[in-house]
Amino acid sequence: MKVLVAIKRVVDYNVKVRPKADGSDVELNNVKMSLNPFCEIAVEEAVRLKEAGTASEIIAVSIGPKVVQEQLRTALALGADRAIMVETDSEPQPLGVAKLLKAIVDKESPDLIILGKQSIDGDNNQTGQMLAALAGIGQGTFASNIEVADSTLNVTREVDGGLQTVTLTLPAVVTTDLRLNEPRYASLPNIMKAKKKPLDIFTPDDLAVNLTNTVSMIKVEPPAERQAGIKVASVDELVEKLKNEAKVI
Numbered sequence: 001m002k003v004l005v006a007i008k009r010v011v012d013y014n015v016k017v018r019p020k021a022d023g024s025d026v027e028l029n030n031v032k033m034s035l036n037p038f039c040e041i042a043v044e045e046a047v048r049l050k051e052a053g054t055a056s057e058i059i060a061v062s063i064g065p066k067v068v069q070e071q072l073r074t075a076l077a078l079g080a081d082r083a084i085m086v087e088t089d090s091e092p093q094p095l096g097v098a099k100l101l102k103a104i105v106d107k108e109s110p111d112l113i114i115l116g117k118q119s120i121d122g123d124n125n126q127t128g129q130m131l132a133a134l135a136g137i138g139q140g141t142f143a144s145n146i147e148v149a150d151s152t153l154n155v156t157r158e159v160d161g162g163l164q165t166v167t168l169t170l171p172a173v174v175t176t177d178l179r180l181n182e183p184r185y186a187s188l189p190n191i192m193k194a195k196k197k198p199l200d201i202f203t204p205d206d207l208a209v210n211l212t213n214t215v216s217m218i219k220v221e222p223p224a225e226r227q228a229g230i231k232v233a234s235v236d237e238l239v240e241k242l243k244n245e246a247k248v249i
């Protein structure tokens, strides 16, 4: 089974993001960038499938500027066999990413495509769903467990009401939720080995994909500062404040 894993370079989750002075975007100068946490889970799941003898090859793919090679090398150090970078300096939106991934799917014909459920920078939660629609294949989103059985895949999904299990015919798209697994750290020898693994580079033009964005960002601003709380001495005082100050009861 060939597994394609889509990974995104994002601001590290420990960074407290701030807008640029002109509010046009998030400030990315001198900010630590990392592999999107849900994509780490996607890579880990693919590696576990390979370790279990279910997957035969793992291909990591990322779309973005040249520096996304850093995250592709991380995926290779974690266990991917080879990488594909689609190089673009424009920041494609989910539909553009999904179209590029569809072009890679057409080239590689993977049996399983694993994505994160969302990227923590844009919080879009759209790419996997769009890719499945464009490719005309099934999708199991927000996966907390997957089990491969011959040419089908059982995916346990984390939905509002609890857990839902769906059976998908392969090829299929899966997007990862937090509880699917706990990703490993890359070992130093594997980081060294990753430098020699193959990495192919394409441009959107090579893949005949037009990346016209259809959504424009108006402004980025920080959320309103939270007011400091106060301590009340009694329930009566609490009720009085909720009634007369906060006016919520």
Ligand code: AMP
Binding pocket: 006, 007, 008, 009, 036, 038, 039, 042, 061, 062, 063, 064, 094, 097, 114, 115, 116, 117, 118, 119, 120, 122, 123, 124, 125, 126, 127, 128
């Ligand atoms: P999103 O729809 O932006 O929340 O992203 C969901 C998932 O789509 C991510 O976790 C990645 O697996 C994949 N994805 C989004 N953007 C990219 C990108 N530029 N390159 C590769 N994969 C991406």
